[in-house]
Amino acid sequence: MSIRPILIHPDPRLRKVVPAVPQVDEKVRKLAEDMLQTMYDAPGIGLAAPQIGAMQRIFVMDCEREEPGDHPTVCINPEITWASDEMVTSEEGCLSIPDYYAEVDRNERIRLAFTDLDGKRREEEFDGQWAICAQHELDHLDGKLFIDYLSAVRRQMITQKMKKLKKERARA
Numbered sequence: 034m035s036i037r038p039i040l041i042h043p044d045p046r047l048r049k050v051v052p053a054v055p056q057v058d059e060k061v062r063k064l065a066e067d068m069l070q071t072m073y074d075a076p077g078i079g080l081a082a083p084q085i086g087a088m089q090r091i092f093v094m095d096c097e098r099e100e101p102g103d104h105p106t107v108c109i110n111p112e113i114t115w116a117s118d119e120m121v122t123s124e125e126g127c128l129s130i131p132d133y134y135a136e137v138d139r140n141e142r143i144r145l146a147f148t149d150l151d152g153k154r155r156e157e158e159f160d161g162q163w164a165i166c167a168q169h170e171l172d173h174l175d176g177k178l179f180i181d182y183l184s185a186v187r188r189q190m191i192t193q194k195m196k197k198l199k200k201e202r203a204r205a
């Protein structure tokens with residue numbers, strides 16, 4: 034397992050609709066392990082493959098904040114099959130947009146179909162933080178970021194700050 038560098042917005046790889054994983058093999062399992070380790074190290078509660086430059090439909094999450102590492106969840110080729118009419122507003126952040134948080138509306142509960150690390154297709158219902166996180170991560174696989182839900186002015190302001198951050202990091 035290894036910790037991979039996380040791409041910072043703006044980056045063209047964070048804006049791509051990425052293709053499905055054709056088959057769950059050793060390479061995919063290794064990628065998922067690296068993603069989990071990178072996420073826990075950050076630390077974060079979710080990470081999508083494009084955030085480390087792996088252009089495939091995989092995300093990982095673990096929303097049990099009390100004991101990190103307890104509920105590693107790997108979702109391959111995820112699809113929302115049902116979403117509640119009830120919405121919930123919460124403050125979101127993103128490992129690719131460090132130190133910025135904003136309120137975003139999401140469906141309160143969802144059912145998610147996905148392939149697990151054994152290559153089995155399954156369907157699970159998520160609520161609370163899990164449902165919010167899954168929708169945020171699924172957006173990443175379609176090249177969408179949480180700042181896309183904000184006003185254009187706010188989005189541009191955050192993007193400028195991120196450009197500055199990237200320059201500072203490149204110099205360091």
Ligand code: ZN
Nearest residue numbers: 126127128129
């Ligand atoms: Zn994110």
